[in-house]
Amino acid sequence: MVRAVPVMAAGMSGIALPDMSESGPPDPLARLGERLDKARAKRDGKPAAVSGNSADLQQGVGLGFRTGIEFVVAVIVAIGLGWAIDRAAGTRPWGMIVLFFLGVGAGMLSVYRAVAGIRMPVGSRPLNKIDSGGKTKDEWDDDEA
Numbered sequence: 189m190v191r192a193v194p195v196m197a198a199g200m201s202g203i204a205l206p207d208m209s210e211s212g213p214p215d216p217l218a219r220l221g222e223r224l225d226k227a228r229a230k231r232d233g234k235p236a237a238v239s240g241n242s243a244d245l246q247q248g249v250g251l252g253f254r255t256g257i258e259f260v261v262a263v264i265v266a267i268g269l270g271w272a273i274d275r276a277a278g279t280r281p282w283g284m285i286v287l288f289f290l291g292v293g294a295g296m297l298s299v300y301r302a303v304a305g306i307r308m309p310v311g312s313r314p315l316n317k318i319d320s321g322g323k324t325k326d327e328w329d330d331d332e333a
Contacts, residue, residue: 255302259295265289 270287274280300306
């Protein structure tokens with residue numbers, strides 16, 4: 189149903205606007221998504237997937253926030269240190285520029301380690317690769333044994 193908006197100024201005609209209803213989503217893409225979910229449910233015999241609080245979605249969002257925050261913090265800390273060094277040494281803006289790039293590198297390394305699932309500090313080895321004698325062992329040491 190269409191209703192006319194009253195004339196605002198002399199000589200202007202009314203503009204036709206649709207009535208507001210809460211019966212369905214106003215977005216045609218949302219309606220199409222609902223129809224597709226119903227069709228998939230009929231075809232597969234399974235209920236339509238409920239978009240909501242699934243554990244996988246929450247883990248993905250958590251990892252995204254973690255990596256984003258770690259990257260931004262690394263860059264901000266590096267810029268702050270560069271600014272402090274520049275101020276103390278009078279080398280404006282070189283310390284800030286150099287430490288900005290180091291901060292970006294550190295942030296990228298942090299994001300890579302978070303995404304790859306590497307939980308150990310840089311330079312350390314897992315406990316299962318260390319023998320009982322306290323000596324570290326890896327593939328390169330096999331020919332020495």
